[in-house]
Amino acid sequence: MAFSTDQHAGHRGQAGIDSGTGRSWTVVGPDFRIEVSEPAAGVALVRMDRPGARNALSMPLRQRLAETFDRLAEDDGVRAVVLTGTTAAFAAGADVRSMQGVDPVEMYRRHTEKLWAAVGSFPRPVIAAVNGYALGGGLELAMNADIIVAGTSAKLGQPEVKLGIMPGAGGTQRLLRAVGKFHAMRLCLTGEIITAADAERMGLVSEVVDDDVVESRSVEMAAGLAQLPVLALEHIKEVITLGADAPLEAALGLERKALQVLFASRDKEEGMAAFVERRQPAFEGR
Helix, strand or coil: CCCCCCCCCCCEECCEEEECCCCCEEEECCCCEEEEEEEECCEEEEEEECCCCCCCECHHHHHHHHHHHHHHHCCCCCCEEEEECCCCEEECCECHHHHCCCCHHHHHHHCHHHHHHHHHCCCCCEEEEECEEEECHHHHHHCCCCEEEEECCCEEECHHHHHCCCCCCCCCHHHHHHHCHHHHHHHHHHCCEEEHHHHHHCCCCCEEECHHHHHHHHHHHHHHHHCCCHHHHHHHHHHHHHHCCCCHHHHHHHHHHHHHHHCCCHHHHHHHHHHHHCCCCCCCCC
């Protein structure tokens, strides 16, 4: 399914210029680019590139990335998103220079949690394709995805303690929920940087592949997701996300209700008919 073409016309934004129409566009910021393309039907590939800074997450970059995800969320043609950086870095962390001399009120007023929410609350599957460094805010960003595919040479960690601060955009809480108390304590207290293999062993990444196939593997996975019934994908994502922090009985109730809702969908009828008739289903997203 192609992206809708009426939502992506070029326009000028607060931090730069968007160019491109239809299935791809580019956000040009003061010292970064965000490129959006459609490498497979129904898949949006979002690439961050801040040359010379290892994709350090400046406020303008965060703002435009959030705007990009907001736009993609409005397009029913987007069934899955792959978020990636460059071969050198997914994102090496927050922009340290932008935090020097900043007081608590200014930090509060930045409301970075709202910017990451555009990624974490995206209604359909998001895959983080991680090459190189995913540190500090970069790892926090990756943990807002649903699936993390990492290259063998990737380095991950929460080293904020070495700057006299601590993670502040999910690094303590999402990490805790992903890997448990003792791994989270170790990473946040020591600031240790770990390998992709270590991250996979502790449950922090979904899959480790050769560096040169991180993007292609992520796109392949996203393309497979894009062929599945989108209503089922959205409900599965919502139930797992919300159920993680709910009491078990409440989460099980949420699961049952979501399943029951899906029994009203045309895709449920099509999927079951295709299974019985031994043919490929033609899902409509309805």
